[in-house]
Amino acid sequence: MSDNRSVLVLTNPYDVTADVVLRLLAERRVPVVRLDPGADLHADASLTVTYDTDEQRGTLRTASRELDTTRIRSVWVRRPSPYEGPPGLNDQDRRFAAEQALWGTRGILASLPGASYLNHPWNNRAAEFKPAQLSTARRCGFLVPDTVITNDPHEARKFATHQPGGVVYKPLWNTLYRVDDRPHSVWVREVHAAEITDAVSVCPHMFQAKVDKAFDVRVTAVGGRVFGVRIDSPDLDWRHRQDLMTCTPVEVPEPIARATVAYLAELRLTYGAFDLAATTAGDWYFLECNPNGQWAWQPAETTAAVAHAIADQLEKGPDT
Structure with a gap:
């Protein structure tokens, strides 16, 4: 060589x-x-x-x-x-x-x-902010669920009331949390307007219209190459009980592939792990993108393809 x-x-x-x-x-x-x-x-x-x-x-x-x-x-x-x-x-x-x-x-x-x-660490950090993710996803052509980020309990309850399909709460960052001195994860969960208390005023909270999804999708992108996996899970948040989910490779529609590549380019990323929700009507909604998400848990053929794409990128080095 x-x-x-x-x-x-x-x-x-x-x-x-x-x-x-x-x-x-x-x-x-x-x-x-x-x-x-x-x-x-x-x-x-x-x-x-x-x-x-x-x-x-x-x-x-x-x-x-x-x-x-x-x-x-x-x-x-x-x-x-x-x-x-x-x-x-x-x-x-x-x-x-x-x-x-x-x-x-x-x-x-x-x-x-x-x-x-x-990815460059500065770009990784910038791309981890969920408000920036949603803003970028909209500009790049993704469908984005109606979302509000607020520390105003009245605005949060009003938003929840006006979403006929329901609302979910998502943390803006996976902060380490302990209950009774044991690690505790805050999963995505459905909430109702009556459950939203004045405690929302303590910090920003993210509420999002619940997508009536048929299945979840993980799209792993490396440069201009995209790899899709369909995720079927009994849980709203498939990360909760991963032993109960099933994963199968799925073709990524061309509009989603284009939006994914555009998203990476705008945030100056080479790699991204995109989570999307697919509806029975065939619409794929952007939920979030982890710029340094795990990928080796996917089906063997997808894991191998992603590994080769990353190796290709590292071997190639800077564009000349």
């Missing part, structure tokens, strides 16, 4: 999804460096970058590799650990070290010259 530049994969050591793609890259003899910057750089790895008027130079050293950061073709921002600082320090010093790593190390790894990103 004439191009010996490396692919840098930023993820934790337990990320088995990344392993699927790394095996493909190894078969293609593409050099790969795997790094969990929040943990490795206060263990057995180091990162040094220098800047001057003429150039930027850098070296990443791990237990097994030394990498010239100007020779990185692609960066896959998968699931790196949080920047928490090294153990053994007091709380204040550990917090200081963690924040310096976040703003220093993360800043370096997000500004590598000549590298392409899947």
